[in-house]
Amino acid sequence: MATFDVEYDLVVVGGGGSGKMAAYIGAKEGGLATALLEKAPETGGSSVFAEGQAAFESSEQLARKTPPTPGMHYPSRAEGYKRYIDYSHKRANPDVVRMQVTHTAETIDIMKSLGIVYTDVTIYAYEQPTELNSFHRPDGLGAHMQEVLLQATVDAGVDIFTSTPAKQLIVEDGKVVGVIAEDADGKTIRIGAKAVVLAGGGFGGNLDMVRAHSRFARNADALIYMGPEPNTGDTINMALAIGADTWEMQPLMLVPVAKDKSLVAHINGGGSQPVLWVNKTGQRYYDEHVALSFADAANVIAIQPGGASYSIMDQATVQHLIDDGSDIGLGDFVKYHLPLTGLQTELDEAVAEGDMAWKADSIPELAEAIGLDPEVFTATVALYNEFAEDGDDPLFYKDAKYLRPVKTAPFYAIEMRAAILVSVGALRVNGDLQVIGVDAKPIEGLYAVGMDAGGLFGDTYNLDVPGTANGFAHASGRVAARHAIGAIKAAAV
Numbered sequence: 056m057a058t059f060d061v062e063y064d065l066v067v068v069g070g071g072g073s074g075k076m077a078a079y080i081g082a083k084e085g086g087l088a089t090a091l092l093e094k095a096p097e098t099g100g101s102s103v104f105a106e107g108q109a110a111f112e113s114s115e116q117l118a119r120k121t122p123p124t125p126g127m128h129y130p131s132r133a134e135g136y137k138r139y140i141d142y143s144h145k146r147a148n149p150d151v152v153r154m155q156v157t158h159t160a161e162t163i164d165i166m167k168s169l170g171i172v173y174t175d176v177t178i179y180a181y182e183q184p185t186e187l188n189s190f191h192r193p194d195g196l197g198a199h200m201q202e203v204l205l206q207a208t209v210d211a212g213v214d215i216f217t218s219t220p221a222k223q224l225i226v227e228d229g230k231v232v233g234v235i236a237e238d239a240d241g242k243t244i245r246i247g248a249k250a251v252v253l254a255g256g257g258f259g260g261n262l263d264m265v266r267a268h269s270r271f272a273r274n275a276d277a278l279i280y281m282g283p284e285p286n287t288g289d290t291i292n293m294a295l296a297i298g299a300d301t302w303e304m305q306p307l308m309l310v311p312v313a314k315d316k317s318l319v320a321h322i323n324g325g326g327s328q329p330v331l332w333v334n335k336t337g338q339r340y341y342d343e344h345v346a347l348s349f350a351d352a353a354n355v356i357a358i359q360p361g362g363a364s365y366s367i368m369d370q371a372t373v374q375h376l377i378d379d380g381s382d383i384g385l386g387d388f389v390k391y392h393l394p395l396t397g398l399q400t401e402l403d404e405a406v407a408e409g410d411m412a413w414k415a416d417s418i419p420e421l422a423e424a425i426g427l428d429p430e431v432f433t434a435t436v437a438l439y440n441e442f443a444e445d446g447d448d449p450l451f452y453k454d455a456k457y458l459r460p461v462k463t464a465p466f467y468a469i470e471m472r473a474a475i476l477v478s479v480g481a482l483r484v485n486g487d488l489q490v491i492g493v494d495a496k497p498i499e500g501l502y503a504v505g506m507d508a509g510g511l512f513g514d515t516y517n518l519d520v521p522g523t524a525n526g527f528a529h530a531s532g533r534v535a536a537r538h539a540i541g542a543i544k545a546a547a548v
């Protein structure tokens with residue numbers, strides 16, 4: 056018989072959006088004695104960075120009737136379901152997809168009841184015809200939403216232990232009965248639980264796991280991690296150690312980024328535009344219009360030689376981005392048509408630093424500065440300028456309006472890499488978020504939610520349904536907690 060230092064009904068591991076929602080529901084609706092263990096000194100995780108969340112047939116969508124984007128409509132649950140399944144090439148788990156399209160709408164109502172105001176419900180990348188209008192943007196974005204949810208969790212009576220990483224699951228007779236954690240003083244504590252919810256936010260911060268599970272192992276060293284440090288897959292590994300199964304572990308949410316700059320930097324906004332992109336061979340490699348979907352764009356960049364891409368522009372294009380604004384946006388990080396007023400200064404600073412942006416008065420000199428073959432690169436630029444003049448790109452069929460010539464010196468190059476925001480492939484779960492073992496049966500007492508639960512994706516994060524990850528985090532936390540409440544109450548009678 057296992058012994059414990061302290062016992063709860065429900066123990067939630069991880070205090071991001073999914074974990075806080077699970078703990079809140081467990082305590083508030085179920086009246087469960089609930090503990091939330093958080094590895095970092097503060098809760099929040101990657102959820103504080105999210106700009107919006109997906110939902111289907113939400114009260115906000117129903118009240119607004121039609122989205123601000125002309126000719127578009129708000130998606131039904133059936134449309135959402137089909138889009139997830141199709142986008143994944145049938146590799147998504149139908150039970151998880153059904154959970155997502157059914158339960159995300161309630162998150163919007165709960166957050167509204169806690170005081171959140173939704174400023175718009177729209178798409179993420181304007182001019183992306185395949186996107187569904189699922190993106191619910193809260194005032195104050197994810198940071199405010201997590202503050203509000205934290206307060207609700209505290210008010211519901213959840214005991215929150217920060218700087219307390221969970222290390223291991225305690226199993227008795229095949230059932231999870233607790234967690235071993237390390238408290239803020241480094242002391243090992245054994246916490247008993249009738250149910251455990253894993254909400255550790257995936258393994259994006261663990262390069263070894265990225266190498267082992269993602270399809271970007273070859274260029275893994277070139278990937279930049281932009282999520283929170285503690286999301287190192289501990290909780291996934293704790294479940295694997297007791298026989299849990301996985302579902303499509305490989306997909307990562309990637310975004311192109313100007314090497315080590317932040318997502319809101321104007322140099323990042325400039326480098327993310329569909330200007331001329333070349334790789335280390337000095338040649339174009341894709342229709343740069345792929346930039347409209349940051350996940351697809353970063354997938355493409357991540358597989359280039361050395362995992363690097365160079366965005367090439369002349370002074371006229373730099374001035375266009377400063378005066379007229381970005382051609383495409385990156386959500387709230389780089390707003391659509393935002394004048395990139397800081398671009399020149401940031402470019403000049405980065406050029407002076409000398410390792411991620413370069414400037415030259417001629418194309419061969421620019422090639423030398425970047426380290427590209429000058430002949431190949433000069434030929435690439437000449438051909439691209441012909442396409443720009445003709446308004447026709449017979450190589451990659453890029454839309455003529457993005458064919459900006461590279462003719463007016465000085466010329467610039469910005470090195471772009473793929474950055475990991477979060478991993479989105481994880482443990483195998485059923486529609487109630489119970490973790491499924493390699494024997495195809497639910498592991499009693501164990502749930503995985505948020506980025507610890509797999510099943511929504513094939514090989515790529517789905518930007519056809521913007522806000523998917525954050526929408527999933529909150530909905531999955533709630534559904535898991537409700538199942539746990541039911542199971543705990545049933546066992547008590």
Ligand SMILES: Cc1cc2nc3c(=O)[nH]c(=O)nc-3n(C[C@H](O)[C@H](O)[C@H](O)COP(=O)(O)OP(=O)(O)OC[C@H]3O[C@@H](n4cnc5c(N)ncnc54)[C@H](O)[C@@H]3O)c2cc1C
Pocket residue numbers: 068069070071072073074092093094095097098099100101102103104105106107108109219220221222254255256257281282283285286287288289290476477504505506507521522523524525526528
């Ligand atoms: C910059 C950025 C922008 C994003 N924008 C969006 C967006 O607009 N829309 C969208 O849908 N998604 C977005 N995402 C992704 C989204 O934020 C997340 O996928 C989702 O909210 C994750 O929620 P989560 O609860 O699974 O994980 P998290 O919020 O990351 O929480 C996981 C928590 O678990 C803790 N933890 C980890 N290991 C342990 C352990 N051993 N013991 C205890 N605690 C542990 C971590 O410290 C962390 O607090 C973005 C991500 C980033 C990085």
